[in-house]
Amino acid sequence: MITTDVKSARSFVSDDEYAEAFELAEKTYQQVKNQTGAGSEWLGWQRILKEPNDAELEELTSHAERIREDADIFIVCGIGGSYTGAMAVIKALNPYFKNNGPEILYAGHHMSGKYLKQLMEYLQTPKEDGELKSVYLNGISKSGSTLETALAFRTIRAWMHEVYEDAADRIIATTGKEGGVMNKIVAEEGYQKYIIPDDVGGRFSVLTPVGLLPIAVAGIDIQTLYYGAVSEYEGREQDQETILEYAALRYALLKNGHALDVLTSFEPELIGFTAWIQQLLGESEGKEGKGMFPAMAGYSTDLHSIGQIIQEGRRNLIETILVAKKPISDFKVQETQGEDIDQLGYLSGRSFHQINKSALDGTVEAHTEGGVPVLKIIIEELNAQQLGKLIYFYELFTAVYVYMLDVNPFNQPGVEGYKKAMYKLLGKDV
Numbered sequence: 515m516i517t518t519d520v521k522s523a524r525s526f527v528s529d530d531e532y533a534e535a536f537e538l539a540e541k542t543y544q545q546v547k548n549q550t551g552a553g554s555e556w557l558g559w560q561r562i563l564k565e566p567n568d569a570e571l572e573e574l575t576s577h578a579e580r581i582r583e584d585a586d587i588f589i590v591c592g593i594g595g596s597y598t599g600a601m602a603v604i605k606a607l608n609p610y611f612k613n614n615g616p617e618i619l620y621a622g623h624h625m626s627g628k629y630l631k632q633l634m635e636y637l638q639t640p641k642e643d644g645e646l647k648s649v650y651l652n653g654i655s656k657s658g659s660t661l662e663t664a665l666a667f668r669t670i671r672a673w674m675h676e677v678y679e680d681a682a683d684r685i686i687a688t689t690g691k692e693g694g695v696m697n698k699i700v701a702e703e704g705y706q707k708y709i710i711p712d713d714v715g716g717r718f719s720v721l722t723p724v725g726l727l728p729i730a731v732a733g734i735d736i737q738t739l740y741y742g743a744v745s746e747y748e749g750r751e752q753d754q755e756t757i758l759e760y761a762a763l764r765y766a767l768l769k770n771g772h773a774l775d776v777l778t779s780f781e782p783e784l785i786g787f788t789a790w791i792q793q794l795l796g797e798s799e800g801k802e803g804k805g806m807f808p809a810m811a812g813y814s815t816d817l818h819s820i821g822q823i824i825q826e827g828r829r830n831l832i833e834t835i836l837v838a839k840k841p842i843s844d845f846k847v848q849e850t851q852g853e854d855i856d857q858l859g860y861l862s863g864r865s866f867h868q869i870n871k872s873a874l875d876g877t878v879e880a881h882t883e884g885g886v887p888v889l890k891i892i893i894e895e896l897n898a899q900q901l902g903k904l905i906y907f908y909e910l911f912t913a914v915y916v917y918m919l920d921v922n923p924f925n926q927p928g929v930e931g932y933k934k935a936m937y938k939l940l941g942k943d944v
């Protein structure tokens with residue numbers, strides 16, 4: 515099970531504030547459990563763990579294996595919840611510098627013409643042996659009509675149809691059961707389609723084909739990931755304490771003036787995960803003038819930039835640090851040879867994990883002393899099973915905590931604002 519260390523944060527909340535918040539968390543936990551809260555028709559992210567679809571997991575795994583055998587490049591084309599979950603898990607578990615399998619590229623997550631042009635040039639550049647690269651494309655959009663994704667999907671698949679006779683077998687669409695432009699394209703072109711269940715919203719969809727196909731293509735065992743989430747789901751049915759404590763604390767901190775949550779980790783691999791949590795919390799809690807702004811950061815890198823404002827700026831922020839307990843690497847500092855010219859002799863032979871851990875512990879101490887409540891969310895080690903657990907932990911936490919704010923965690927009406935204004939400027943009939 516996922517554990518937490520909230521000693522620092524607890525010292526910023528009075529006993530009364532905590533007791534009141536905890537009582538409220540107990541009530542909203544029941545709303546999630548009994549499906550009585552606003553938007554309860556969107557609790558499919560629990561349903562899919564209660565009734566795992568093993569046949570779909572197997573199909574996705576074997577489809578991904580076929581792609582891995584043939585592909586040089588696999589493009590994940592989606593935005594928001596249609597790509598952050600896959601990216602989070604892939605970045606967390608794949609090597610930094612060389613994939614074990616096809617290169618995973620992302621598209622459809624913004625509207626940079628420069629990026630798309632350079633992506634197309636890269637796809638078109640032949641391999642060292644002069645052969646055309648073998649490209650696969652996964653268009654992912656629940657609504658099937660998000661502009662960023664639709665534009666990239668149009669561009670890439672048009673080129674694929676020009677160069678590959680079997681383009682239709684290389685293009686996969688992951689979308690809602692019916693409706694939306696992507697479904698029309700699938701009907702016309704005969705692409706393989708995976709369905710995003712109606713009762714699972716975009717930011718809760720990583721454990722559906724949205725995240726599972728790209729993650730499997732990246733060579734990650736999706737059964738282990740999925741069943742990690744299932745075990746967290748089953749465990750949380752018995753033991754709600756950690757979730758209630760975390761929800762109560764974040765709520766009490768929000769109420770006593772904390773407006774911003776710096777989501778971070780000392781493991782660069784987990785930065786993608788902070789992006790996933792950022793969307794999950796931000797789109798769920800930021801409504802009706804409420805919510806804490808979730809801001810991702812990467813440590814220790816960003817301690818050398820925003821570390822200053824965290825330590826000494828306006829005292830209205832909290833910090834959430836994702837921690838992996840077991841060392842991720844045994845890489846050590848070289849032994850000092852002869853004179854200690856670079857003055858690193860005191861670290862000679864010590865592991866980078868140990869040094870990084872001291873940076874973590876030192877940061878918690880310094881930030882707490884500086885007036886920043888710190889919460890540590892702890893996984894045992896960085897592997898697929900633990901990440902599956904972390905996914906469900908955060909989904910459940912989000913639902914319980916956001917209900918405390920008395921808003922619907924599962925809609926995102928505010929995102930429509932920019933879309934309407936943009937479409938008007940672009941002259942689209944809406």
Ligand SMILES: O=P(O)(O)OC[C@H]1O[C@](O)(CO)[C@@H](O)[C@@H]1O
Binds near residue numbers: 926
């Ligand atoms: O999968 P879709 O429908 O393209 O949406 C992508 C993302 O865009 C949003 O709908 C916001 O516009 C997110 O909630 C969602 O994750």
